[in-house]
Amino acid sequence: MRQLKFLLIKEFQQILRNKLLVRLIIAVPIVQLVILPFAANYEIQNIKLSVVDNDHSEYSRKLINKFTSTNYFLLNGYFYSYKEAIHQLEKDNAELIIEIPKNFEKDLIRENETKIFITANAINGQTAGLSVSYSNSIIRDFNNDIRIEWLQPARINSLPTIEVTSSNWFNPKMNYKYFIVPGLMVLLVTLVGFLLTTINIVKEKEDGTIEQLNVSPLKKYQFILGKLIPFWIIGLVVLTIAQIVSFVLYGIYPVGSYLTIYLFAAIYLVALLGFGLFVSTLAETQQQAMFIAYFFMMIFILLGGLFAPIENMPNWAQFLTRLNPVSYFIEAIRMIILKGSGIKELATHFGIIILFAIIFNTLAVYSYHKTN
Amino acid sequence: MTTPAEKDIVIKVENLTKRFGDFTAVNQISFEVNKGEIFGFLGANGAGKTTAMKMLIGILNPTSGKANVAGFDIYNQPEQIKRNIGYMSQKFSLYEDLTIAENINFFGGIYGLNDDEIKFKSEELLTKLNFHAIKNNLVSSLPLGWKQKLAFSLAIFHSPKIVFLDEPTSGVDPITRRQFWDLIYEASHNGITVFVTTHYMDEAEYCNRISIMVDGEIKALDSPKELKNNFQIDSIDDIFYLLARKAKRIE
Ligand SMILES: Nc1ncnc2c1ncn2[C@@H]1O[C@H](COP(=O)(O)OP(=O)(O)OP(=O)(O)O)[C@@H](O)[C@H]1O
Ligand SMILES: [Mg+2]
Numbered sequence: 001m002r003q004l005k006f007l008l009i010k011e012f013q014q015i016l017r018n019k020l021l022v023r024l025i026i027a028v029p030i031v032q033l034v035i036l037p038f039a040a041n042y043e044i045q046n047i048k049l050s051v052v053d054n055d056h057s058e059y060s061r062k063l064i065n066k067f068t069s070t071n072y073f074l075l076n077g078y079f080y081s082y083k084e085a086i087h088q089l090e091k092d093n094a095e096l097i098i099e100i101p102k103n104f105e106k107d108l109i110r111e112n113e114t115k116i117f118i119t120a121n122a123i124n125g126q127t128a129g130l131s132v133s134y135s136n137s138i139i140r141d142f143n144n145d146i147r148i149e150w151l152q153p154a155r156i157n158s159l160p161t162i163e164v165t166s167s168n169w170f171n172p173k174m175n176y177k178y179f180i181v182p183g184l185m186v187l188l189v190t191l192v193g194f195l196l197t198t199i200n201i202v203k204e205k206e207d208g209t210i211e212q213l214n215v216s217p218l219k220k221y222q223f224i225l226g227k228l229i230p231f232w233i234i235g236l237v238v239l240t241i242a243q244i245v246s247f248v249l250y251g252i253y254p255v256g257s258y259l260t261i262y263l264f265a266a267i268y269l270v271a272l273l274g275f276g277l278f279v280s281t282l283a284e285t286q287q288q289a290m291f292i293a294y295f296f297m298m299i300f301i302l303l304g305g306l307f308a309p310i311e312n313m314p315n316w317a318q319f320l321t322r323l324n325p326v327s328y329f330i331e332a333i334r335m336i337i338l339k340g341s342g343i344k345e346l347a348t349h350f351g352i353i354i355l356f357a358i359i360f361n362t363l364a365v366y367s368y369h370k371t372n
Numbered sequence: 373m374t375t376p377a378e379k380d381i382v383i384k385v386e387n388l389t390k391r392f393g394d395f396t397a398v399n400q401i402s403f404e405v406n407k408g409e410i411f412g413f414l415g416a417n418g419a420g421k422t423t424a425m426k427m428l429i430g431i432l433n434p435t436s437g438k439a440n441v442a443g444f445d446i447y448n449q450p451e452q453i454k455r456n457i458g459y460m461s462q463k464f465s466l467y468e469d470l471t472i473a474e475n476i477n478f479f480g481g482i483y484g485l486n487d488d489e490i491k492f493k494s495e496e497l498l499t500k501l502n503f504h505a506i507k508n509n510l511v512s513s514l515p516l517g518w519k520q521k522l523a524f525s526l527a528i529f530h531s532p533k534i535v536f537l538d539e540p541t542s543g544v545d546p547i548t549r550r551q552f553w554d555l556i557y558e559a560s561h562n563g564i565t566v567f568v569t570t571h572y573m574d575e576a577e578y579c580n581r582i583s584i585m586v587d588g589e590i591k592a593l594d595s596p597k598e599l600k601n602n603f604q605i606d607s608i609d610d611i612f613y614l615l616a617r618k619a620k621r622i623e
Contacts, residue, residue: 014467215429216483
C-alpha cells in the first residue's frame with residue numbers, strides 16, 4: 001500500500017509538471033465537443049439540382065416546384081438536354097439531375113404511369129444516397145397529391161393518403177447532435193485514457209527508468225495499479241468536462257442517471273487501461289507505441305458506431321464491432337443519455353465490459369515482466 | 373590481507389551463460405565476490421559486462437549456469453535479491469522530470485523506508501552531496517557528474533548489502549570522478565559490497581580485485597597487484613590491452 005502511494009505521488013508530480021499535457025487534457029475535450037458536432041452533421045441541405053424538363057407541362061412544373069420548395073434542393077438551372085445537365089455535374093455545379101421525359105403529363109393521365117430519371121453524382125456516396133432518398137420521398141408525396149386531386153371531383157374523401165414519415169424515436173427532432181455528442185464523449189475518454197497510458201509506460205522503458213523499478217522490490221501488481229489509477233482518474237475527469245460542455249453548449253443531459261454513466265465509465269476505463277498496458281508491453285519505443293495506439297484508435301473509431309450506425313455496416317464489420325469495447329460504451333451511453341436506460345436494461349453491456357476488463361488486465365499482467 | 377576462507381562470499385557465480393539467439397553474450401563465467409570487497413568488472417565495449425550484471429540483479433534470465441547473490445538464488449528468489457541490492461544502470465535512470473527531493477522521496481518510498489527514515493537519510497544525503505540549496509531543482513538541470521553522484525547515493529539509500537554500478541563514471545570529469553570514488557570507498561567502508569564495471573584503468577587500481585572480460589569470457593581475475601606479478605607487466609592498462617586485443621567482437 002505504502003509503495004503504491006509513492007508511485008501515485010510520483011505519477012501525479014510528473015503529469016502536473018507537464019503543463020502542456022495538463023492543458024491539452026482539459027482543452028481537447030472542450031474543443032472537440034465545440035467543433036465536431038457541427039462538422040459531423042450529416043443532414044444535407046442545398047443539394048445543387050439541375051433540371052431537364054422535356055415536357056413543359058403543368059405537372060412537370062408542379063413536380064419541380066415540389067423539389068425547389070424544400071430546403072434540401074437548390075435549383076442550379078434548367079437545361080435543354082441531358083447532355084448539358086451532365087456537363088454541369090462534371091463541373092461540379094450540380095449534384096443531382098432530374099430529367100422529366102416528353103409526354104410526362106400525358107402518360108401520367110392516360111396510362112396512370114410514367115417515369116422520370118434521376119442522376120446523382122456518387123463521388124460522395126453519402127450525399128448521393130441521401131439526395132436520392134430525399135427525391136424519392138418528394139416524388140411519393142407528389143404522387144399522393146395528384147391522386148387526391150383526381151379523386152376530389154368525385155367527392156370521395158375516404159381514400160387514405162398514406163403519409164410516409166420516418167419517426168425517430170428518442171431523438172424526435174432527428175437532431176444529429178444528440179447522436180454524435182454522447183459518442184464523442186466516449187471517444188475522448190478513450191483517446192486520453194488509452195494513448196496516455198500506453199505512451200507513459202513506454203516512455204519509462206525508453207528512459208530506462210522502468211529498469212530502476214524492476215530492480216526494486218516493487219510488486220508487479222503495485223506497478224500496474226500505480227500506472228492504472230492515475231489515468232483512470234484522468235479519464236473520469238475528461239468525462240466530467242465532456243458532460244459539462246455538452247450540457248452548457250447543447251443542453252444535453254442524461255434522461256437516465258449520471259451514476260449509471262460513471263459506473264459504466266469506471267469499468268470501461270479499467271478495461272481500456274488494461275489494454276493500453278498490454279500494448280505498452282509490446283512496444284519498445286514511443287514511436288512504436290504511437291503507431292500501435294493509432295492503429296487501434298482508428299479501429300475503435302471506425303468500428304465503434306460513432307458516425308455510421310452499426311446496423312448499416314456489412315455483417316462482417318458488425319461482427320468486428322462486437323469485439324470493440326468502444327462500441328459497447330457508445331451504445332450504452334446513448335441509451336443512458338437519450339433513452340434513460342438504467343443498469344437493468346444495460347445488464348448485457350455491463351457484463352461484456354466487465355469481461356473485457358478481466359481479459360485485458362489478465363493479458364497485461366501476464367505480459368508485463370520484471371525479468372526479461 | 374585476510375585469507376579467502378575467513379571471508380563471507382556474497383556473490384557466487386558458476387558457468388553463467390547468456391545467449392541471444394545463437395550469439396553468446398556471456399560465456400560460462402565463474403567467480404566469487406567477498407563481502408565488503410570492491411570488485412572491478414573490466415571489459416571492452418560489448419564484452420558482456422552489462423549482460424552479466426543484469427542476470428545477477430534479476431532482470432534478465434540466464435540461459436544456463438548458476439548464481440547466488442546475497443544468499444539468494446537468481447532463478448528462484450529474484451525478489452529477495454532485489455530487496456538486498458542497489459543498482460545504478462549504465463544509462464542514467466532517475467526521473468529527470470522530478471526534482472532531487474522528489475526522486476529521493478520516491479526511491480526511499482518504494483524500498484519501503486518509513487517517513488522518519490526517509491527524512492533523516494535525505495538530510496544526510498543532501499548534506500553529503502552539498503545539494504541542500506538545489507534540492508528543488510529538476511534532475512534534468514544537473515550536470516552529468518552530479519546526476520551520477522545522486523544516482524549512486526540513491527542506489528545505496530536503502531542500505532543494501534551489495535551495490536551494482538554499471539560504468540558509473542563514464543563521461544564524468546576527473547575531479548568528479550575522484551569524488552565519486554570517495555563515495556564508493558565510504559560505502560565500502562560501511563560494509564556495502566561494491567560490484568563495479570569500468571573502462572578507466574586508473575579506476576581498476578582502486579578495486580580490491582578485478583576481473584577482465586573478453587568476448588563474454590573472464591580471462592583474468594585477481595587483485596591488481598597479483599595480476600601485475602603474474603603477467604610481469606606493471607600497468608593494468610597494458611595487461612588489459614594484451615588480453616583485449618585478442619577480442620573478436622568489434623563494436
Ligand atoms: N537484448 C539483446 N539482444 C541481442 N544481443 C544483445 C542484447 N543485449 C546485449 N546484446 C549483445 O551482447 C553483447 C554484450 O553486450 P553488453 O551490453 O553486455 O556489453 P558491455 O560489456 O556492457 O559493453 P559496454 O561497455 O558497451 O556497455 C553485445 O555484443 C551486445 O550487442
Ligand atoms: Mg555495458
